Amino acid sequence: MVRRAYISASSHWVPEKVLTNFDLEKLVDTTDEWIRTRTGIEERRILGAGKATSDMAAEAVKALCKQRGIDPKEIDVIVVATVTPDMFFPSTANLVQEKVGAKNAWSFDVAAACSGFLFGLNIGAQFVQAGTHNKVVVVGADKMTSITNYRDRNTCVLFGDAAGAVLLEPSEDDDIGLLDFMLHSDGSGAEYLMLKGGGSLNPASLETIANDWHFIYQDGKSVFKFAVTKMAEVAVNILERNNYSGKDIKMLIPHQANLRIIDGTVKRLGIDYDKVMININKYGNTTAATIPLALSEAYQQGKLDKGDLVLFATFGGGFTWGSGLVRWGLDNPVKK
Ligand code: ACO
Numbered sequence: 001m002v003r004r005a006y007i008s009a010s011s012h013w014v015p016e017k018v019l020t021n022f023d024l025e026k027l028v029d030t031t032d033e034w035i036r037t038r039t040g041i042e043e044r045r046i047l048g049a050g051k052a053t054s055d056m057a058a059e060a061v062k063a064l065c066k067q068r069g070i071d072p073k074e075i076d077v078i079v080v081a082t083v084t085p086d087m088f089f090p091s092t093a094n095l096v097q098e099k100v101g102a103k104n105a106w107s108f109d110v111a112a113a114c115s116g117f118l119f120g121l122n123i124g125a126q127f128v129q130a131g132t133h134n135k136v137v138v139v140g141a142d143k144m145t146s147i148t149n150y151r152d153r154n155t156c157v158l159f160g161d162a163a164g165a166v167l168l169e170p171s172e173d174d175d176i177g178l179l180d181f182m183l184h185s186d187g188s189g190a191e192y193l194m195l196k197g198g199g200s201l202n203p204a205s206l207e208t209i210a211n212d213w214h215f216i217y218q219d220g221k222s223v224f225k226f227a228v229t230k231m232a233e234v235a236v237n238i239l240e241r242n243n244y245s246g247k248d249i250k251m252l253i254p255h256q257a258n259l260r261i262i263d264g265t266v267k268r269l270g271i272d273y274d275k276v277m278i279n280i281n282k283y284g285n286t287t288a289a290t291i292p293l294a295l296s297e298a299y300q301q302g303k304l305d306k307g308d309l310v311l312f313a314t315f316g317g318g319f320t321w322g323s324g325l326v327r328w329g330l331d332n333p334v335k336k
Contacts, residue, residue: 005128006177013059040259044160044284056163057141058099081116114316116288140288149215160284164292176329189319232268250308256280302334
């Protein structure tokens with residue numbers, strides 16, 4: 001018998017401050033109309049100075065523990081997926097461990113850009129499946145505004161700040177839980193989406209600052225082409241591998257980078273839009289946070305029932321991409 005991991009709680013946290021497309025019209029040469037039609041984004045959340053990724057992640061983890069009714073000391077492992085760690089080291093996961101009082105957990109970060117949460121979820125699931133750990137927290141959190149250049153209209157309209165988290169525990173029902181993952185990397189895509197400065201190749205200097213290398217660089221068109229193909233392909237492939245098709249899934253929870261990329265996946269799966277969780281209009285691209293944030297909203301809005309088949313699909317910098325298939329294990333909090 002497989003010792004399967006299941007999601008026993010699902011939470012998120014977003015900052016209160018909203019940056020609308022109309023606010024951005026005042027900063028760069030853009031329009032609300034361009035942003036909405038090219039990306040699907042209407043507004044995004046901004047954390048502001050003095051607070052960091054670990055603060056958002058810690059709030060999401062506190063909410064997770066409250067929802068499940070556990071003390072943070074019961075957590076065994078904390079995995080934080082992020083490309084905007086508070087610092088290079090210590091890990092953001094360690095800062096979260098301290099902030100929530102998870103004294104008995106060990107903790108580390110995962111970096112796979114927008115695919116970070118799914119990569120982290122697969123890692124977290126292994127700890128539970130191996131029988132070595134019983135309560136594993138996986139967080140996706142990014143303060144994208146800390147690496148966004150508000151002079152570059154190509155990128156500044158896209159990103160926002162958020163955190164989402166799940167708790168993984170052993171499933172008592174063999175059919176419920178994390179069923180399968182398909183994860184991929186292609187390092188030849190590295191050049192299209194990156195943070196050039198501040199690492200060991202280009203340590204922070206007056207030159208890296210002058211070149212804006214501390215901000216996201218993206219060749220949007222190249223990333224778009226790859227993303228729209230790969231995210232759809234991997235979503236179809238994981239369903240096929242498990243003898244399912246689009247009609248079997250209750251909900252697709254895609255990475256929210258661009259509504260047109262999500263469109264591509266929806267069409268390939270042949271599903272209706274009422275089966276797709278979309279909140280890119282409210283939050284923009286929050287990188288590692290998009291999937292746990294969308295999952296948490298879907299769960300809390302009563303869109304998921306115990307036994308539903310949920311499909312995750314993502315694409316991100318690296319390139320990285322993948323999908324995950326979950327048989328949902330929580331009762332609907334709205335119907336209760
Ligand atoms: N407002 C107005 N015009 C703009 C803006 C803006 N905010 N941004 C770009 N434009 C202009 C461009 O300058 C260009 O003008 P030109 O033709 O005169 O040169 C024109 O609009 C078209 O630009 P494109 O880049 O072709 O626009 P496109 O339709 O491709 O949309 C976008 C750009 C939204 C970035 C899209 O390419 C995209 O979504 N790419 C993928 C993003 C993604 O999935 N990233 C991966 C995850 S992120 C992560 O991992 C961290």
